[in-house]
Amino acid sequence: MAAAAAVLRHLAPLGHRLTRIPPHGCAGGRLFQHRRGLRLSAPAAIQVTVRDALNQALDEELERDERVFLLGEEVAQYDGAYKMGFAGIAVGAAMAGLRPVCEFMTFNFSMQAIDQVINSAAKTCYMSAGLIGVPIVFRGPNGASAGVAAQHSQCFAAWYGHCPGLKVVSPWSAEDAKGLLKAAIRDDNPVVMLENELLYGVPFELSEQAQSKDFVIPIGKAKIERQGTHITLVSHSRLVGHCMEAASVLAKEGVECEVINMRTIRPMDIEAVEASIMKTNHLITVEGGWPQFGVGAEICARIMEGPAFNYLDAPAVRVTGTDVPMPYAKNLEDNSVPQVKDIIFAVKKVLNI
Amino acid sequence: MAALRLLRTRLLRARGCGFGTAEFPEEKPQFPGASAEFAERLEFIQPNVISGIPVYRVMDRQGHILRQSEDPQLPKELVLKLYKTMTLLNTMDRILYESQRQGRISFYMTNYGEEGTHVGSAAALDDTDLVFGQYREAGVLMYRGYPLDLFMAQCYGNSKDPGKGRQMPVHYGCRERHFVTISSPLATQIPQAVGAAYAIKRADANRAVICYFGEGAASEGDAHAGFNFAATLECPIVFFCRNNGYAISTPTAEQYRGDGIAARGPGYGLLSIRVDGNDVFAVYKATREARRRAVAENRPVLIEAMTYRIGHHSTSDDSSAYRSVDEVNYWDKQDHPISRLRHFLLRKGWWDEEQEKSWRKSSRKMVLESFTAAERLPKPAPQLLFSDVYRELPLHLQRQRGALQQHLRRYGQHYPMELFESGGDPPIDEPETPQIQP
Numbered sequence: 209m210a211a212a213a214a215v216l217r218h219l220a221p222l223g224h225r226l227t228r229i230p231p232h233g234c235a236g237g238r239l240f241q242h243r244r245g246l247r248l249s250a251p252a253a254i255q256v257t258v259r260d261a262l263n264q265a266l267d268e269e270l271e272r273d274e275r276v277f278l279l280g281e282e283v284a285q286y287d288g289a290y291k292m293g294f295a296g297i298a299v300g301a302a303m304a305g306l307r308p309v310c311e312f313m314t315f316n317f318s319m320q321a322i323d324q325v326i327n328s329a330a331k332t333c334y335m336s337a338g339l340i341g342v343p344i345v346f347r348g349p350n351g352a353s354a355g356v357a358a359q360h361s362q363c364f365a366a367w368y369g370h371c372p373g374l375k376v377v378s379p380w381s382a383e384d385a386k387g388l389l390k391a392a393i394r395d396d397n398p399v400v401m402l403e404n405e406l407l408y409g410v411p412f413e414l415s416e417q418a419q420s421k422d423f424v425i426p427i428g429k430a431k432i433e434r435q436g437t438h439i440t441l442v443s444h445s446r447l448v449g450h451c452m453e454a455a456s457v458l459a460k461e462g463v464e465c466e467v468i469n470m471r472t473i474r475p476m477d478i479e480a481v482e483a484s485i486m487k488t489n490h491l492i493t494v495e496g497g498w499p500q501f502g503v504g505a506e507i508c509a510r511i512m513e514g515p516a517f518n519y520l521d522a523p524a525v526r527v528t529g530t531d532v533p534m535p536y537a538k539n540l541e542d543n544s545v546p547q548v549k550d551i552i553f554a555v556k557k558v559l560n561i
Numbered sequence: 562m563a564a565l566r567l568l569r570t571r572l573l574r575a576r577g578c579g580f581g582t583a584e585f586p587e588e589k590p591q592f593p594g595a596s597a598e599f600a601e602r603l604e605f606i607q608p609n610v611i612s613g614i615p616v617y618r619v620m621d622r623q624g625h626i627l628r629q630s631e632d633p634q635l636p637k638e639l640v641l642k643l644y645k646t647m648t649l650l651n652t653m654d655r656i657l658y659e660s661q662r663q664g665r666i667s668f669y670m671t672n673y674g675e676e677g678t679h680v681g682s683a684a685a686l687d688d689t690d691l692v693f694g695q696y697r698e699a700g701v702l703m704y705r706g707y708p709l710d711l712f713m714a715q716c717y718g719n720s721k722d723p724g725k726g727r728q729m730p731v732h733y734g735c736r737e738r739h740f741v742t743i744s745s746p747l748a749t750q751i752p753q754a755v756g757a758a759y760a761i762k763r764a765d766a767n768r769a770v771i772c773y774f775g776e777g778a779a780s781e782g783d784a785h786a787g788f789n790f791a792a793t794l795e796c797p798i799v800f801f802c803r804n805n806g807y808a809i810s811t812p813t814a815e816q817y818r819g820d821g822i823a824a825r826g827p828g829y830g831l832l833s834i835r836v837d838g839n840d841v842f843a844v845y846k847a848t849r850e851a852r853r854r855a856v857a858e859n860r861p862v863l864i865e866a867m868t869y870r871i872g873h874h875s876t877s878d879d880s881s882a883y884r885s886v887d888e889v890n891y892w893d894k895q896d897h898p899i900s901r902l903r904h905f906l907l908r909k910g911w912w913d914e915e916q917e918k919s920w921r922k923s924s925r926k927m928v929l930e931s932f933t934a935a936e937r938l939p940k941p942a943p944q945l946l947f948s949d950v951y952r953e954l955p956l957h958l959q960r961q962r963g964a965l966q967q968h969l970r971r972y973g974q975h976y977p978m979e980l981f982e983s984g985g986d987p988p989i990d991e992p993e994t995p996q997i998q999p
Contacts, residue, residue, distance in 0.1 A: 293752050293782075293783065293785070293786020293787065293789065293790055294752075294786070294790070295752075296749060296751070296752025296753050296755075296756065296783055296786065296787065297752045297753070297755050297756035297759065297786075297787075297790055297794075298756055299752075299753050299756060300693075300750075300752060300753030300754055300755060300756025300757040300758075300759075300760075301756035301757060301759055301760045302756070303741065303753060303756070303757055304691065304756065304757035304758075304760035304761060305760055305764075306756075306759075306760040306763070308756075323746055323749060324749060324752075324753075327744070327745075327746045327749065328744060328746070328749050328753065332742070332744070333949050333950070333951065333952065334727060334949045334950050335724075335727050335728055335732075335742065335744070336724065336727075336734050336742035336949075337722075337723060337724045337725035337727055337734075337949055338725075338948065338949040339723065339724075339734055339735075339736045339742060340734070340736075340741065340742055341952060372950050373950055373951065375951070396952040397951045397952050428955075475955055475956070475957065
């Protein structure tokens with residue numbers, strides 16, 4: 209009886225979908241409600257928050273494949289605060305044929321479980337010569353939040369993006385969140401999905417196509433959020449939004465920025481960046497993480513190694529978080545992550561205007 | 562006073578409180594976390610190390626069955642299989658240890674003294690039960706029929722290795738025999754085994770998971786998480802701890818201060834037992850019953866098998882640096898699982914000196930033949946460098962593999978290509994369709 213109840217808790221069967229992504233990663237979120245706008249002649253795009261988009265994705269994938277299940281810290285109805293433990297359990301379940309979605313309350317806590325993520329999940333397919341696959345998704349908020357200080361604000365894009373065997377995705381919009389989470393769950397490899405807590409409550413337009421149950425975004429493909437001709441801005445996660453803002457400010461001054469949303473950190477879609485540079489001849493990268501060995505460093509290195517180098521009219525510039533543990537004081541924190549003005553400044557520096 | 566107490570009792574009873582202690586009948590703790598009685602005397606619980614959990618055994622050191630009712634009465638063929646597996650493992654260990662000393666393989670770990678824990682438990686499992694090992698459980702795989710050729714292939718990392726030469730020696734893995742590939746980081750297999758048991762429980766098959774680990778690994782945080790989750794998730798798993806006295810150089814006296822690993826089990830809500838690991842029959846019986854209950858009741862069971870690590874931790878270790886040779890000899894001569902079973906077999910008339918001589922000769926011959934053949938085989942093809950990083954071959958690795966292929970076509974004669982298996986390349990002119998998910 210208890211066993212059956214335990215099983216049902218984790219199956220989240222049809223009509224009983226109580227999976228929630230609560231605000232700030234704590235228990236007590238709200239149930240997903242699907243609002244439909246008034247349908248006129250054109251297909252209706254609706255406003256959906258990132259949180260709801262993630263919930264939608266989880267709902268749909270849980271329904272689609274009974275091997276998919278959720279576990280993590282304060283997740284759904286199951287509580288377990290032992291990170292190393294449940295990460296290992298998730299890996300073992302994946303090895304035995306299930307498809308776990310393992311949630312970390314934030315990726316900072318994943319450091320306690322990182323051996324299971326890297327040494328067990330990422331490397332196992334290779335080290336077992338393909339005998340053992342680990343079709344697991346690790347997801348959770350990554351990077352800076354608001355007022356949670358150094359141990360809760362680190363960006364792990366560079367850490368996880370470093371490892372062969374892992375795929376790493378970093379959504380920005382609701383469409384990204386939904387499509388990438390679905391793709392991650394359907395992918396047979398271990399995937400790390402770096403969400404952002406500050407984005408959870410932000411609404412984005414979700415097109416008719418993106419509302420479909422089969423909407424999946426290919427892992428490894430970037431998206432051009434804004435076309436431009438003068439300079440390429442490459443970013444991921446929340447800072448894509450900042451780039452878009454900077455781009456609209458700069459447009460008033462006659463500078464047309466092309467904004468690329470990386471969507472995937474590994475495998476990186478460097479071809480999209482190259483194609484853009486061949487058009488704009490200028491590059492800046494924008495990320496929330498620390499500068500040394502960061503995402504921007506990798507992009508710059510690859511551009512140098514590839515055909516786009518010859519098209520650059522100026523060295524690329526990286527806009528990153530400051531090289532300090534995240535301070536707590538609000539004024540310091542605000543100045544430790546890139547702001548719109550920093551992006552504008554970098555653009556003007558590269559364009560020499 | 563009495564009237565007041567009576568009133569209080571009635572009131573508490575009305576609120577639905579259960580029966581309390583003899584002295585204070587109206588109260589029982591209501592805490593969600595524990596459901597014991599109250600205590601009114603300050604008393605600490607002593608860790609009972611001197612007369613702790615007893616060690617279950619069926620045979621004595623001379624192979625006599627001590628209680629006829631406990632004799633598992635295994636058929637002759639099975640007992641002979643146990644004996645032959647243990648001795649074959651021992652022979653293979655000797656030869657491969659030597660081969661490392663001679664520089665033929667890079668690394669090895671022997672199983673001396675612990676053969677009983679391997680075969681006793683392996684024989685008690687179903688063939689399809691999933692095994693998560695630590696690194697000193699080769700006998701389990703051998704019992705399940707893993708051929709000598711493949712043991713050798715893995716140690717040599719040759720072209721026959723199903724592991725494609727990716728791992729250090731003794732990191733065996735076999736999908737068909739349900740033996741999960743050995744992974745180096747210590748104790749990580751424990752929560753993984755629990756997760757797998759959870760998956761198996763959902764599938765509702767008559768299957769269990771067995772998770773082996775040493776007493777040193779039990780000190781890892783992963784072990785705590787694994788035990789606790791197994792209990793709270795109600796998983797069909799047998800935890801098998803090989804307490805062999807040493808974790809590399811750390812003796813058990815420095816590893817823990819409690820009554821070993823078995824005493825921790827009840828703390829997690831695990832059914833627990835301690836057995837004589839050098840007594841194959843005791844190991845068999847405990848594992849058999851543990852497995853039965855784990856599957857029937859969907860609950861974890863903990864077995865602590867007491868044994869002694871006669872060999873060094875690995876070829877990177879020289880145990881004379883931290884223990885006396887006399888101690889090792891004592892265990893080798895006085896309490897060895899192979900000797901004990903042999904005494905039993907001889908007394909039963911199922912084995913004799915002739916057979917012993919001839920088996921030693923033939924098993925040694927088998928191992929040497931396999932070993933020589935393994936050494937002669939080529940290494941895996943260089944193209945295998947790129948596969949299995951992901952389930953599909955990503956573009957950048959495809960390109961790199963193609964570049965290597967081209968390079969070898971032009972300059973292959975400068976490389977010792979005869980040492981490697983060839984072939985398996987797609988033709989250069991046809992780019993392989995990338996199988997990355999759209």
